Amino acid sequence: MRRWSVVVPKVASVDAQDRGPVQPGQLATLEAVERRVLWLSTAIIDHANRVRPNPSGLKVGGHQASSASMTSIMTALWFHALAAEDRVSVKPHASPVLHAINYLLDELDESYLTSLRAFGGLQSYPSRSKDPDPVDYSTGSVGIGATAPLWGALARRYVEGHFGGAGTGRQYSLLGDAELDEGAIWEAVQDPAVPGLGEVVWVVDLNRQSLDRVVPGIAAERLRDTFAAAGWQVLSLKYGHLLQELFTRPGGESLRARIDAMGNPEYQRLLRCSADQLRERLPGTGSTAAPIAGLIAELDDATLLAALRNLGGHDLGTLLEAYDAVDDTRPTVIFAYTVKGHRLPTEGHPQNHSSLLTAGQMRALADRLGTDLDHPWTGFAEGSAEADLCAAAARRLRRPLREPQAPPTVPPDLGRPAPSGTGTTQQALGRVLLDLTRQAPQAAGRIVTVSPDVSSTTNLGGWLNKVGVWSPAERTNWFADDAETILHWREKPTGQHVELGIAETNLVGLLGELGATWSRWGQPLLPIGVVYDPFVNRALEPWSFGIYAGGQSILVGTPSGVTLAPEGGAHQSITTPSLGIEQPGCVAYEPAFAIDTEWCLLAALGNLGRPDGSSAYLRLSTRPIDQSLAAVPSDPAARERRRRQVVAGGYRLRQHDQPAVTLAAMGATVPQAMAAADRLAALGYGADVVCVTSPDLLFRALQARRGLAAAPAWILDQIFPAERATPLLTVLDGHPHTLAFLATVNNVPIATLGVTGFGQSGGLEDVYRYHGIDTDSIVAAGLDLLD
Incomplete structure (x- = not known):
């Protein structure tokens, strides 16, 4: 696995000759480097599929055609336009091009070129955490890697x-x-926070092919209009210099009109034609046929074939001009027309996405590009113009290493007495954040909260009033003098809350990048995103991908379950508790009481912003619960023991002298379990009650006990001691299988209660009864289990 390193954005000095306008001789050198990038990226895939032994016979794969369409774009960027402080997200299927470039920049050892998609080698798609060479953004989940630089800029x-x-x-x-x-993509482009991010540049590889076909109508004009309407600068690189020069000749305007009007499939088919076939097909019919035929009759075969392929995305001069024309006051999108499989035998074929060159085709390609198939990794000769260009780019792009700053210490306990009266875990979230500003200001200063237009309804109002809303520039709060305004919306550069539009994917995309600042710039943040729990599923993929890329954050889902009964089935989450168990790189909590929420949140905050850290998911509720049921010990040592149990996964809330059954409850259903325990005891069946705060950590402990994971297992002996093993009844406001594994701690009979279907609006007791998680249902299930 790649070690995290942090870089200083600016280098001490850059040679003047490393940048500036490209002269004709330099352009020829750049073209030679681009040919080598094409060769290396193709050969990396070839070796993984055709040369390296494959005992299993499973497909290895790779994307020679998708890489070939990007080599010009990436060569022009890395070897001329890119600066050390710039960062690039590379489309997933062009990862071999990135590795080829890093090899030429001496950032990747030759030994890795034969390891694409091998265990411990170059990853299938660019990965910040797993690739051995520099990768700025992990990509692979289509659309998410593309939008990540937006949130990286913010x-x-x-x-x-x-x-x-x-x-x-x-x-x-x-x-x-x-x-x-x-x-x-479009949720991100349209977000109100994006139009001011002038450092953002998107380059679209417009090859007009998908995995299986030539896209018949790519609607480039509509796409350009959509970006322009969102406030982006739009640059279109349709034709290269050769074609543009031909357009100035007699018949040139007819040729331009013919190509402009041509459908994508017809154009792709022309790429498969010989020169003779092209002279016959390209003129088409009608009044423009004769002028076009006359124009191309003046061209030799090589020039004719080159002209058809001379699109803007393959013309280095055109690309350099575009990079120089970027307006840094607003986001920019560059539509670079390309040919999928450019200069490969599979060029333009509708099914070239996963196709691989044969040995004969690879040898012919090596001869055409001036390389050697038998020695594919040979570099440029020392002292050559190409070697000098690579060395100059390496000097310009080198990022000095710097040790990350340690995250602030987060106190494990704020020391406040356990709350009395009724309260909700959602309310506890806002209270803890405010308490941190007074008791641990350094930690509070690193907290940044994010929400998709639900700050007030998720109890962040007090925190928001205290720290303000982040904005690149201070804005006037026109409601500051309105006596009825409770939420004070003060937007300023020092604010610590970021409010996005309502799209959850944007929220978690930003969370991932805020959570990666410790590894990018050595400045750890403690990001917390708050979203309605039923929409965690919608946000899960980009959040998961952010975790994979090294982003550490806390995702709070609230309100949750069917406990928000009057709001109806559309807002009732069912599967999120089990998702918390299954999500890698994340610790999931569902506390029942306010003090438990405080302890879990502090533990989660203390685990952010460091190489061995992890993310967290807290599932909170709006149900008011009698806080005295928590029975928090007043003795300091006993209180600390309870806190350690809470953050380890659970604790024994009630212990009967002669237990006949154990009730394990989680979150909002704990009061029902306590009431059921009283009624079972009255019927002569003593019941222990366990309050589960993290089925995730309990499952890890169980795996560790079996030697299948590295995690502490002591919590199991404290909350499920073998000498008190009884039949087990579990209950939660979520899918019942979430806690079913607990029966295997002591191998006891089990009954599981929970929610398995969408609910409907109603009072809490009605909805709980409907799903069978009310007190009557728990008592009945307990009796059935004991019978």
């Missing part, structure tokens, strides 16, 4: 404004046109 601005050290620099996304089918 996170950089936040860090720079609050702590400094993040510098400047553009944030590039290199994405395929098929990624524009993803809804996450």
Whole structure:
């Protein structure tokens, strides 16, 4: 696994000759480097599939055609336009191009070139945490990697404004046109926070092919209009210099009109034609046929074939001009027309997405590109113009290492007495954040909260009033003098709450980038995102991908379950408790009481912003619960013992002298379990009650006891001691299988209660009865289990 390293954005010095306008001779050198990038990326995939032994016979894969369409775009970027402080998200299927470039920049050892998709080798798609060479953004989940630099830009601005050290620099996304089918793209483009991010540059590889076909109508004009309407600068690179020069000749306007009007499938078919076939087909019919035929009759075969392929995305001069024309006052999108499989035998074929070159085709390609199939990794000769260009780019892009700043200490307990009266776990969230501003200001200063237009309804109002809303510039609060205004919306650069539009995928995308600042700029943040729990499923993929990329954050889902009974089935979450168990890189909690929420949240905050840290998911509720039921010990040592149990997964809430059954309850259903225990005892069946705070951690402990995981297992002996093993009844406001594994702690009979279907509006008791998690249902299930 790759070790995290943090970089200083600016280098001490950059040679003047490393940047500036490209002269004709330099352009020829750049073209030679681009040919080598094409060769290396193709050969990396070839070796993984055709050369490396494959005992299992399973498909290895790779994307030679998708990589070939990107080599010009990426060569122009890395070897001329990119600066050290810039960062780039590379489309998933172009990862071999990134590795080829890193090899030429001496950032990747040759031994890795034969390891694509091998265990411990180069990953299938760019990975910040697993690839051995520099990767700025993990990609692979289509659409998510493309939008990540938007949130990376916002996170950089936040860090720079609050702590400094993040510098400047553009944030590039290199994405395929098929990624524009993803809804996450348009949710991000349309978010109100995005139009001011002038450092963002997207380059769309417009090859007009998807996995299986040539897309018949890519609707490039509509796409450009959509970006422009969102406030983006739009640059279109349709034709290269050769074609543009031909358009100035007699018949040139007819040729342009013919290509402009041509459908994608017809154009792709022409790419498969010989020169003779092209002279016959390209003129088409009608009044423009004769002028086009006359124009192309003047061209030799090589020039004719090159002209048809001379699209803007493959013309280095055109690409360099576009990079220089970027307007840094607003986001920019560059539509670079390309050919999928450019200069490969599979060029333009509708099914070239996963196709692989044969040995003969690879040898012919090596001869054409001036390389050697038998020695595929040979570098440029020392002292050559190409070697000098690579060395100059390496000097320009090198990022000095810097040790990350340690995250602030988060107190495990704020020391307040356990709350009395009734309260909710959702309310406890806002209270803890405010308490931290007084008792641990350094930790509170690193907290940044994010919500999708639900700050007030998720109890962040007090926190928001205290710390303000983040904005790149201070804005006037026109309701500051309104006596009826409770939520004070003060927008300023020092604010610690970021309010996005209502799209949950944007929220968790930003969470991932805020949670990665410790590894990008050495400045750890403690990000907390609050979202309605039923929409955690919608946000799960991008949040999971952010965790995979090294982003550590806390996701709070509230309100949750069918406990929000009057709001109806549309807002009732069922599967989220089990998702917390199954999510890698994350600890999941569902506390029942306010003090438990405080302890779990503090533990989660203390685990952020460091190489061995992890994310957390807290499932909270709006149900008011009698806080005295928590029976928190007043003795300091006993209180600390309870706290340790809470953050380890659970604790014994009630212990009977002669237990006949154990009730294990979680979250909002704990009062029902306590009441059921009283009634069972009255019927002559003593009941122990266990309050589960994290089935996730209890499952890990069980796996550790069996030697299947590295985790502490002591909590199991404390809450499920073998000498008190009895039949087990579990209950939660979520799917019952979430807690079913607890029966295997002591191998006892079990009955599981929970929610398995969508609910409907109603009072709490009615809805609980409907789903069988009310007190009567628990008592009945207990009697059935004991009978």
